[in-house]
Amino acid sequence: MLFSYIKAKWINKLIIALLSFVFVVPAMAQSGDSGAMNLETMLIVVLSFVLIVSVLILVIGIYLVKIIKMILLEDKKQKAMQEGKVYVPQEEPSWWTKLMNKATDAVPVEEEETVMLDHNYDGIHELDNHLPPWWKWLFYASIVWGFAYLMVYHVFDALPLMHEEYAAVMEDAQQAREAMMALEGNNIDENNVELSTEPAILANGKAIYDRECVACHAPEGQGLIGPNFTDQYWIHGGSINDVFKVIKYGVPQKGMISWQSKLTPSDMRDVANYVLTFQGTIPQNPPAPKGPEGEEYIPSQTEEAPAEPAVEI
Ligand code: HEC
Incomplete structure (x- = not known):
């Protein structure tokens, strides 16, 4: 009777699940490139094993309780048969009902009399119930x-x-x-930007210039809508800090946009350094360079000249 109750199919499934777990986990662990399990995977494996085992124990426990109940029932039925009676199962309140009774400690309406206080206001009674547990x-x-x-x-x-x-x-x-x-070199600003002739910086600067700036400053820096970069005359100053500042904040009312939202600080440093390499070069291709605009900028003694010494135009 006991074994017929446990379905054979269920046992098979359980065995297959257990076996696959035992074989799959080491296989998974070995598939890692180093071959060794690191602490984290080990923890996960152990924890999932504990979880699976506890679920199994719970399931087995529930089944055992059911089986014990079955045996007791069978026993009662047999006793009733021996006494020549038909076994009638008694209705037990469910665990939920029991819990609710315990939690509310409410006196049933039929027994209200037992907790009724003896005063009476216009037909309104007071019940002396306990505080709900x-x-x-x-x-x-x-x-x-x-x-x-x-x-x-x-x-x-x-x-x-x-x-x-x-x-x-x-x-x-x-x-x-x-x-x-x-x-990312993102802490560069107009105060700490440095003059550089590093090829990587200038190459990136050229790429940005050719993409974003040629339309207004012309391919050789000779100027178009924007001013000429080859002469020594600057509207906003010719130091690396000045050039960086103009690129960063722009001169919106004059048509030079602010680039700080489009270029990263390191990109602005690169293109500023590239712009300064036009100093003293002679543009070969038309359109002809724009005439000088702004003040002549003479690099101070302490500052390094960016490109070759200025050539007379
Ligand atoms: C839409 C046209 C336009 C584009 C695009 C443009 N500029 Fe300008 N730029 C100008 C104008 C116009 C001025 C002159 C502003 C003034 O008169 O104050 C200027 C001024 C400058 C100056 C200051 C020149 C000086 O004499 O002080 C620098 C440096 C500069 N631009 C760099 C750049 C760089 C680098 C880019 C690309 C990232 C760029 N510009 C893109 C139009 C442009």
């Missing part, structure tokens, strides 16, 4: 929780308070931002 449980639990909270957060300072957590998160974000800026 579920409510009391919550109350006690909140006291316990409050005490634990006080100890953890205020007495032992074991965990950070809300504003400390906020400060820590902000700190992390700031560090991440700084790391990102340093990585």
